[in-house]
Amino acid sequence: MNLQIRPALFAFIALSALTGLAYPLGITGLARALFPHQAEGSLVHRDGQVIGSEWIGQSFTAPGDFWGRPSATVDAQGRPLPYNGANSGGSNLAPSNPDLRKAVQDRITALRIADPEATGPVPVDLVTASGSGLDPHISPASAFFQVHRVAVARGLDEATVRRLVAAHVEGPQWGVLGESRVNVLKLNLALDDQFGVNSQKSR
Amino acid sequence: MSHAWTQNLLYLALLLSLAYPLGAYMARVLEGGRTFLHPILGPLERGLYRLMGLREDDEMGWKAYAWSITLIKFLGLAAVFLLMKTQAALPLNPEHQGNVATGLSFNTAVSFITNTNWQAYSGETTLSYLTQMLGLTVQNFLSAATGIAVLMALVRGITRRSATGLGNAWVDLVRSTLYILLPLSFVFALFLVSQGVIQNLSAYLHTAGGQVLAMGPAASQIAIKMIGTNGGGFFGANAAHPFENSSPLSNFVQMLSILLIPAALCVTFGHMVKDRRQGWALLAAMTVLFVGALAVCTQAEVKGNPALDSLGVARVASLDQPGGNMEGKELRFGPGGSALWATATTAASSGSVNAMHDSFTPLGGLVPLWLMQLGEVVFGGVGSGLYGMLMFALVAVFIGGLMVGRTPEYLGKKVEAFEMKMASLAILLPCAAVLIGTAISVLVPAAVASVSNPGPHGFSQILYAWSSASNNNGSAFAGLNANTSFYNDGLAIAMLLGRFGVIWPVLALAGSLVKKKHTPESLGTLPTHTSLFVGVLIGVVFLVGALTFIPALALGPVAEHLTLRSIR
Missing domain, CATH: 1.20.5 (Single alpha-helices involved in coiled-coils or other helix-helix interfaces)
Structure with a gap:
């Protein structure tokens, strides 16, 4: 040795x-x-300022914005702080945990209150928290689910918004890798750019 | 055929076709042959040997080999521990991360020297860039190189006749690092950056809207984290974090990189024992077990969680949405890309995750749990997977030999009582650590208090932690609060046992095999390249795993599965 x-x-x-x-x-x-x-970090700039990263989701809550997936991230004291880019993580709720069922139920209720006309089944990704808590994407179905609410809040024609969503759908990479998705930040920025900044937004 | 399976099949095809050239290349490097990289790295290699005061052809017996490996690992333990305890005063710490508590520093240091990379902390809130680079990245290289070195010693034990030397541990470590791990990581890291994985030394970024974005030299660490089957994330969310694993393409290539070297080492093995069919047989056994596990996990995750059905949730996949079980998963990967990752990461000793295993369906979570409990021999860790599988191969020829009443042989070496004792130790020590650790935990109130999910799943969380630590995986049912003194210390012991409790018996076995004469093949020899042997080998792995763990699995994931539809 x-x-x-x-x-x-x-x-x-x-x-x-x-x-x-x-x-x-x-x-x-x-x-x-x-x-x-x-x-x-693939940063996104507006008016000379950094407003985020195209890879990191943000917490959108205004009715005129598309909302991202629920986020389970917390702040340094352990209090909920959705889309905290300095402390990634998921909920770690088991499928059998009644708290998961309750959380999903509450999210569905919130979506129905925000848009009483959206009565169809809710796409599962829109009511379940992502692994990182920073997921930048939602599924195309989740985006279409919100079109009516966004159009009403912005005073726009529903078909116009729907076309914009369709233009932002990215298919699976190379046709086979991963899932079809919509980048929520890019979609909301496109809305702002084309139709003016949403007055009720809280970014 | 569903979308997920298209990706799975592409994965398998690419993995097996890349294993062939890489395996041949590694055989050349590890046998001291020249490659296209020697004109650049050769002088560096020779310089390192001069610095260490050794010659390339210095031979070591098994004890010197084992001590060398153990020494450099414990130097690494000391270095990581000291870095974590003093990082506040050291450079490359723009976020002013404080010194880390002693228990957590010890646990983390053990975790990274044993190729476990269990993380009881969250990278972006705990570690300075210097600790990530000079502490963790270094151990990512060294623990993978160690795995290859121990495998080389075992292979030489099999191929050399009536000798004592098993090669030189330092030469094996240097060659694995310089010619295999470093070049692969170099190219891979740059590819990851091109896909959106970050690599900088900047302070965390505050956006105009008040969002804080963690920064850091991520890509360089992630490359070796994946290639070396280490799995310790730069960020808390590991490869679920978009800055750690951005695009579906980066996800796919990262998944390939988990199993690339382990699969290729089977080919390397065939080259070195001068009978390529032997390598293919091991690779075939691994692939069959892998595909079975992948099928169960994919099916469970793509189907999703029936407990949510009555709420009005759409979980059937269509062109517009992935459906399935999306809690804890990233949309860009979906249930398919997450199930494939979970299967690969636990078949190997990676332990990296791109989705939260704690939120997997019961059967989807059973697969990673059980793959770890098999000892991670389905491809397995870099080096460690194949030497683990070779232990099972010895048990298989032993059982075969008993059936026909002859002394069992493997590749011309007689397998006798001492070899069987060492193989059994290497297989059973981690199993014992899993079951005993779990049993103690459920009896200690402080350990039970760490559980975050009710019912059978809480038991699964504890079982998963011990399975992961004892087999040097590092993935977790992460809801379990593992940053307590009970788990920090207990799991550290399990990790050390799972690494050195396997390495020492394997090297002792190599030391015994190398002395033996070559026994010529006879009619009584059980050929070890046939489909019959592949079947026997799969059977042995399956039986040991099943007999040891089915009772524990029945209490956890199986019980949870049966209760899922009644959740209110």
Whole structure:
């Protein structure tokens, strides 16, 4: 064992420097040179300010905005703070947990109150919390489910909003990978850009 | 055929076709051959040997080999622990993360040196960038390299005749790191950035609307986290976090990277024992077990949670929505992409997650639980999966030998009492740690208090934690509050036992095999490349896993499944 102490020490130091400093710092430099937009978080700018990231969902609650999926993230004290980009996580509620059923029920009630005419079945992704709590997407079905509410709140024609949603549907990547989805932030920004900022919004 | 299965089949086809060239390349590297990377990395390799004061052809017996591995692991333990305890005073800490509590630092250090990467903390609220890079990223490399090194020692034990040396641990570690792990991670990290995974040293970003976005050098760590079957996330939500796993394509390639080296090592094995069919047989057994597990998990998650039916929720998949069980899942991956990940990550010793396993359906959650309990030999961890599977192969030839009344042999080496003892130890120690740890936990009130879900699922949370730690997986039913002194200490012991309690018997076994003469094949030899042997091997893995764990599984996921429709 004693014979191996010197090689162990030097192997550890050298490999640490190589894999723990040279490698990550090298990747940081190359990433900045090759993919600066992505490396910094694919940030979205409006009026010279950073308003978010295209990959990180935000908490939209105004009737004139499309809403994202429920988020179970909390603040530093453990109080609910949806879409907290500094503390990712899911609800970890088991399918058999009555609290999950109750939470889903409450969310459905809230959707029906916000739009009494949306009486159809609610797409499951719109009433269940994502794993990260930062999911930037909803399913196309969940977006279409909200079209009527958004159109009424913004005083727009329903068909116009529906067309805008359809234009924002991204299919599975390469036709097979992942799911069809709509980026909620991009969709809401497109609404703002085309029809003026929603006066009731709370972003 | 559903959408999820199209992705699954593409996955299997790509995995098996990539395993072939990578396996051949690794065989060349590990046998000391030259590759296209040698002109660039060769001088660095030789420089490292000079620094360490060794020659490439210095041989080690099994004890020197085992001590070398153990020494460098414990240096790593000390380094990670010290980094976590002093990070507040060190550079690359723009968020001023404080020093980490002693129990959590110890648990985390053990977790990363044992390739478990169990996380009782959330990365973005706890660790400085320096700790992530110089502490965790380094261990991600070293623990994977260790797995390959131990496998190499075992392979040499099988192939060398009447010898004592098993090769040199330092040479194996350096070669695995320089020629395999580092180049793969390098390319993979840049690919991840191109897909939207972040890589920077900036402070957290405050948007105009008041949202705070965590930042950091994520891609470089995630690349080796995946390739080395480590699984420790840069962020709390692991690969569910969009900055850690952005697009469906990044998800697909990350899933491939979990099983890539473990699958390719079977091919490497075939090359090294000079009989490629032997490698294919092991790969075939793994693939069959994997496909079975994948089918159950995919089916359960795509179907979804019947407890929500009466509420007016649409959970049937269509072109417009993924449906299924979406609690704890990311929309861009859907139930299919999440079930495939969960199966791959627990078949291997990765433990990374792109969805919250705690919220999986009972049967969907049973699959990852059971794959870990099998000892992660279905592909398994880098190196550790194959040496684990070879232990089962020895048991299989032993049982086969008993049936025909001959001394069992594997690849020309007689398998005798000592080998069987070591193989049994390596298989049974983690099993014992799982069951004993779970049994103690359900008796200790402080341990039961950590449970977050009622009913049988609460028991599953405890069982999952011990299965994950003892088998060095690292995924969790994360609702369980594991950052308590009971779990931090208890699971750390289980992780150490699950790593070193397997590595030492495997190396002792290699040390015994290497001394043996080659026994020529005879009529009484059970061939180990046939479909018959593949069947026997699958049977042995299945039986050990079933007999050991079915009672515990019946109390957890099976009971939960049976009660699901009555939830009100």
